[in-house]
Amino acid sequence: xxxxxxxxxxxxxxxxxxxxxxxxxxxxxxxxxxxxxxxxxxxxxxxxxxxxxxxxxxxxxxxxxxxxxxxxxxxxxxxxxxxxxxxxxxxxxxxxxxxxxxxxxxxxxxxxxxxxxxxxxxxxxxxxxxxxxxxxxxxxxxxxxxxxxxxxxxxxxxxxxxxxxxxxxxxxxxxxxxxxxxxxxxxxxxxxxxxxxxxxxxxxxxxxxxxxxxxxxxxxxxxxxxxxxxxxxxxxxxxxxxxxxxxxxxxxxxxxxxxxxxxxxxxxxxxxxxxxxxxxxxxxxxxxxxxxxxxxxxxxxxxxxxxxxxxxxxxxxxxxxxxxxxxxxxxxxxxxxxxxxxxxxxxxxxxxxxxxxxxxxxxxxxxxxxxxxxxxxxxxxxxxxxxxxxxxxxxxxxxxxxxxxxxxxxxx
Amino acid sequence: xxxxxxxxxxxxxxxxxxxxxxxxxxxxxxxxxxxxxxxxxxxxxxxxxxxxxxxxxxxxxxxxxxxxxxxxxxxxxxxxxxxxxxxxxxxxxxxxxxxxxxxxxxxxxxxxxxxxxxxxxxxxxxxxxxxxxxxxxxxxxxxxxxxxxxxxxxxxxxxxxxxxxxxxxxxxxxxxxxxxxxxxxxxxxxxxxxxxxxxxxxxxxxxxxxxxxxxxxxxxxxxxxxxxxxxxxxxxxxxxxxxxxxxxxxxxxxxxxxxxxxxxxxxxxxxxxxxxxxxxxxxxxxxxxxxxxxxxxxxxxxxxxxxxxxxxxxxxxxxxxxxxxxxxxxxxxxxxxxxxxxxxxxxxxxxxxxxxxxxxxxxxxxxxxxxxxxxxxxxxxxxxxxxxxxxxxxxxxxxxxxxxxxxxxxxxxxxxxxxxxxxxxxxxxxxxxxxxxxxxxxxxxxxxxxxxxxxxxxxxxxxxxxxxxxxxxxxxxxxx
Numbered sequence: 098x099x100x101x102x103x104x105x106x107x108x109x110x111x112x113x114x115x116x117x118x119x120x121x122x123x124x125x126x127x128x129x130x131x132x133x134x135x136x137x138x139x140x141x142x143x144x145x146x147x148x149x150x151x152x153x154x155x156x157x158x159x160x161x162x163x164x165x166x167x168x169x170x171x172x173x174x175x176x177x178x179x180x181x182x183x184x185x186x187x188x189x190x191x192x193x194x195x196x197x198x199x200x201x202x203x204x205x206x207x208x209x210x211x212x213x214x215x216x217x218x219x220x221x222x223x224x225x226x227x228x229x230x231x232x233x234x235x236x237x238x239x240x241x242x243x244x245x246x247x248x249x250x251x252x253x254x255x256x257x258x259x260x261x262x263x264x265x266x267x268x269x270x271x272x273x274x275x276x277x278x279x280x281x282x283x284x285x286x287x288x289x290x291x292x293x294x295x296x297x298x299x300x301x302x303x304x305x306x307x308x309x310x311x312x313x314x315x316x317x318x319x320x321x322x323x324x325x326x327x328x329x330x331x332x333x334x335x336x337x338x339x340x341x342x343x344x345x346x347x348x349x350x351x352x353x354x355x356x357x358x359x360x361x362x363x364x365x366x367x368x369x370x371x372x373x374x375x376x377x378x379x380x381x382x383x384x385x386x387x388x389x390x391x392x393x394x395x396x397x398x399x400x401x402x403x404x405x406x407x408x409x410x411x412x413x414x415x416x417x418x419x420x421x422x423x424x425x426x427x428x429x430x431x432x433x434x435x436x437x438x439x440x441x442x443x444x445x446x447x448x449x450x451x452x453x454x455x456x457x458x459x460x461x462x463x464x465x466x467x468x469x470x471x472x473x474x475x476x477x478x479x480x481x482x483x484x485x486x487x488x489x490x491x492x493x494x495x496x497x498x499x500x501x502x503x504x505x506x507x508x509x
Numbered sequence: 510x511x512x513x514x515x516x517x518x519x520x521x522x523x524x525x526x527x528x529x530x531x532x533x534x535x536x537x538x539x540x541x542x543x544x545x546x547x548x549x550x551x552x553x554x555x556x557x558x559x560x561x562x563x564x565x566x567x568x569x570x571x572x573x574x575x576x577x578x579x580x581x582x583x584x585x586x587x588x589x590x591x592x593x594x595x596x597x598x599x600x601x602x603x604x605x606x607x608x609x610x611x612x613x614x615x616x617x618x619x620x621x622x623x624x625x626x627x628x629x630x631x632x633x634x635x636x637x638x639x640x641x642x643x644x645x646x647x648x649x650x651x652x653x654x655x656x657x658x659x660x661x662x663x664x665x666x667x668x669x670x671x672x673x674x675x676x677x678x679x680x681x682x683x684x685x686x687x688x689x690x691x692x693x694x695x696x697x698x699x700x701x702x703x704x705x706x707x708x709x710x711x712x713x714x715x716x717x718x719x720x721x722x723x724x725x726x727x728x729x730x731x732x733x734x735x736x737x738x739x740x741x742x743x744x745x746x747x748x749x750x751x752x753x754x755x756x757x758x759x760x761x762x763x764x765x766x767x768x769x770x771x772x773x774x775x776x777x778x779x780x781x782x783x784x785x786x787x788x789x790x791x792x793x794x795x796x797x798x799x800x801x802x803x804x805x806x807x808x809x810x811x812x813x814x815x816x817x818x819x820x821x822x823x824x825x826x827x828x829x830x831x832x833x834x835x836x837x838x839x840x841x842x843x844x845x846x847x848x849x850x851x852x853x854x855x856x857x858x859x860x861x862x863x864x865x866x867x868x869x870x871x872x873x874x875x876x877x878x879x880x881x882x883x884x885x886x887x888x889x890x891x892x893x894x895x896x897x898x899x900x901x902x903x904x905x906x907x908x909x910x911x912x913x914x915x916x917x918x919x920x921x922x923x924x925x926x927x928x929x930x931x932x933x934x935x936x937x938x939x940x941x942x943x944x945x946x947x948x949x950x951x952x953x954x955x956x957x958x959x960x961x962x963x964x965x966x967x968x969x970x971x972x973x974x975x976x977x978x979x980x981x982x983x984x985x986x987x988x989x
Contacts, residue, residue: 111918112863114586115539117649121625136625136648148528148553149599150536154587162535167549174530 102211102218102313103164109204110164113157119188119205120152122436137432139187141439141457150178153188153205160208163215170215179212180224183446183457184309185403185439206408207358209444213311225449227310228317235318238301239270240448248300251277256284261335262295264377265369267327267350269343270302271478279478282505283342283374289508290387292377294340297330303349305404308359310445324354324365331369342374342501344402344477345443348409373405374501375415375476382421390509392424396470397498399427400461400484401437402477415476419500422507428468430461438464440475442483458487465495472496474503510551510594514572518554518596521564526555526602537579537587537597541865544590544949545924550577550597557602559679559687559725566723566980567685569596573978576683578723580620581651584658585867589719590950592984598723601651606630607726609638613701615676616640617728620653624850627652631731638731639849641674644766648850653727658947659716661900661909663801663849664732666759666767669903671729672715676703679726680714683976690714693728700728713971718947719982721975735803737810740846741817742769744794744836745828748878754824754833755798756874759905761820763813768900769798771885777896777915786894796881797836798899799846864916864923868931869946870938874901874908883937884912891930909946928952954987 103110122137138144143152150159159178162168168175189205217223223231230240237245251273266287272280287294304320304327307313313320327350331339341347351371353359360366381387399419405411412434420427432438441447441457461484465473473488473495475481485497510529519527528534534549556562569576575595582589591597604621609631618627625648627640643655644663655662659672668674677691677700688694690711692702703711714721745751751769759767772789789795800817804810818835825833838846845851872880877899885895896913914930916923931952935945939960945953958965965987972979972988979989 107919114541114863114865116586116647117581117583118647120649123648136629147526147555147602148533148536149587150533152536155536158538159532159536162532162538168532168535172530172532175532178532178536 098166098170100164100170100215102214103160103208106204106208106211107164110157110160110208112203113154113161115154115158117152117154119154119191121191122187122432123191137436137438139191139436141185141441142182145453145456146177146181151181153192156182156209156212157203157205160212163212170212171219171221175216176221176224179209179216180227180310180445180449181453182209182444183403183439183441183454184209184444186407187403187436187439190407190435204358210309210311214313215311217311217313217315223310223312223449224445225451227312227445227449230448231307231310231312231315232317234302234307234323238323239274240302240306241270241274243274248273249296249298251280252284252296253281256288258295260295262293263336264292264294264338264340265331265334265336266294266296267303267339267341267343267346268296268300269341269346269478271345271482272343273300276478276481276499279342279481279499279501282499282501286378286501286505286508289505290381295334295336297327297334299326299330301326303327303346304353304363305345305349306445306448308349308353309443310449313362321363321365324363328354328365328367331367336369338370338372340372340374340377342476342478342499344373344405344409345479347371347373348404351409373411373414373476375418376411378418378504379414382418387508389421389423389507391507393422393503393507394424395472396426396428397472397474398430398465398468398470399433400430400440400465400473400475400480401434402475402480403437403439403443405476406437407435415500418504419474422503425503428470430464430468432464440480440483442479447479447483454483455487455490458483459491462487462491462493462495466493470495472498474498474500476500514568514574515552517568518552518565521568522554522556522561526557528553534597537582537599538591539587540918540924541863542584542586542588542867543947544588544951545866545927546592546951547590548593550591551594553597553599555599555602559681562598562681562723562725563685563687565596565598566681566683569980570683570685570978574980575983576723576980577982578719580654580657581623581649583646583650583654584947585646585865590985592950600723603725608700609635609731610699610701611635611638611731613699614638614731615700615728616731617700617726618652619726620651620724622652624648624650624652624655628850635731637734639734640731641671641729642850643671644768644849644851652729653724656727656729657715657724658718664765665909666764666901666904667762668730672712673903674730675711675715676700676728676730678711678714678724678728680722680724682722683978683981687725691728718985720972720985720988721981735805737804737807738847739802739810739814740799740838740843741802741814742797742799742836742838743821744797744834746795746832748796748881750824750828750832751796751798752875752878754820755901756905757820757824758800758817759874759901761816762904763802763816764800764901764904765803766801766900767798767905768898769796770898771796771881771895773894773896774898774913777894784892784894794834794836799838801846864918864927866914866916866927866931867911868914868934869909869911870943871902871946872908872910872938872941872943874905876941877908877910880908880910880938880941880943884910884934887930887934887937888912888914891926893927893930910943932956948986950984950987954985958987
């Protein structure tokens, strides 16, 4: 059996020495003693299921065993090892710390996603609702079992948008169908600031949930077709920039459509500038085009969405925007930035292992509670949703916000 | 693995802590570090308590099934060799720090306590002390694993290998008896002393590589955290110019840790494999030795540095400053050395694609140059980068020499070439009087035991007494 998706990552797979550095967070000490967040567990899957194979090193050696024909990708016992992982890249982050020094990479998230794709290609059953959302996305272009025609229902009828504009606000499925308040807040902020933007009339899912769950080119959905459609739609809108409030869409547009892992496979390369909403806001603040009118007196912490932080390297920007809001008292969580603990919703975990996803988020809630903050703020509707679920499920007093909501409030 | 045995294991530790799944078992394998022949175990079992360990061993002994205990399994990477089949006992759930005594200066830990966990715990609760941790093994390595396997310790030059700092053990024997060694053998006594009356039964299990029983508790020394730390380094144009001055420094017994190597040790980290090896970059000595130093006061540290430099000056007069010199480290290099636990082992992984074998030898320090040069020559003969690391142990009474073989694990022929190199080097080193540090099963152990018949017979007798059915990690130490 040949494994074309795994074969192209062979060097990465064999680079794993199985040193298990991926299992702990690491911060290079910048002061006497250890910085906060050092040597905390890094891997939600490993910490939950404990067996070595759930950690990145174990998965790499599993990938090697698959390539060498020692393990059959169709082995029914493989499913949870492959899919019970939010692909948060904390493992990859710990491993990649060595990259500048040693010049090698171990793209563990890509390996995990390739293993998943091989599994799907072999006709095996996906966990939980993953296949169902894949099938639905093939038909209705969203993974939420909603109708495509309802995608813009959240948009108030009195808001008129041009056919063409400099910026396309790419709303994403989660904000379109679930966290609609974030879509609305984004549009209100853009309107208040006079941003020249529009929204695609025929926006499709960006493809992230499919890429993350190995549903690349299947009988029920084609992620390249999706990517190509979205790129064509943005071209039609005459835009130069794509702005999104969703960290998942951001990663997909900025990295997956263009990058070395999926770029060629998707055939949707583009030259649009891709910005997260916070990047646009930060620029407007720097240019003196954004002035807050109201104070928000609240002590908050910030949760780094994995797709914005570790996957895309955007750490300072959301913090800069958040801390520029008058009245905000900002406290950092011990596990922040590169060593941030994942919210647990990504990589198909929310749909495949929904209860565990909330358990992972509760870890984050507890970490924030210990700081005595009023709220957790993030910059991703998927994190918003899952951390919000944990707050509700476990009865925490914390509130959950997205930065865009606070910006909207502070603009008055 | 027979179904009734798997069921029995599930009854002991709970079904969620047993796996016979092929994909799960594959994730425990590593072929490299200490042994390139490792295979999958038949079942993975994860006990939580001494009692569960005892029940597993009683079952395995009754059914005559091989048992491979693993605390963290780590050296530079996962390094527990498995020779196919058997029960791999993953001890990481047993991760309690049971006791810390800052007067007798020890801590008692279970086998799953990691270096990172112990270091963090001491920082939070006993900031004036530091646990004994390996140098060069990742933070996920365990305190028990490192001490049990006589690990290279971050104070190994000062106090000897990690095993020398063990003050007592709790061991479950293959027959199910639970014994304690050292002072803790007496129920009324604490873990303050390694010896009971009679021979050193603590030492009996150290270095046994899982062949005699499963350690479920270990008392290890803790050490004061010095307020001032520094690194000095000697560089030299040849091993011959490095060894004698370093020995003299170590004889003063003022160094925490002395370790170094040849320039390939540094350059191989940064680039993919090239053959022949890259020329020495400017500014990097041909060979070097770092001295990690610690002191309570600035003045004390200055005195130590002055002493080391005086040795340097003395030998420079003899060898010439171009052949022996102080290598000025930059701040990043110093931080990298003094940061504990360190990440030092992982960089070699990328070299030529992840294959790595440590072939480590205890040698008389004075002979280090000769051993190192032979290693370099042999590695070049087999077309491997001649990467050699060297450390001084117990103030230079011993040298620990490690040729690091970096190979391409994607190529099966490279495995054969690694083994041929290992065999030739072992034959030569044994004739020269070296002792393998962690003998692998295929090359080192059989060759060593064939030359030390009396010792081997004694070892076999001890094994037979403690493990009559030969269930404990068969194959290790050339034991049946």
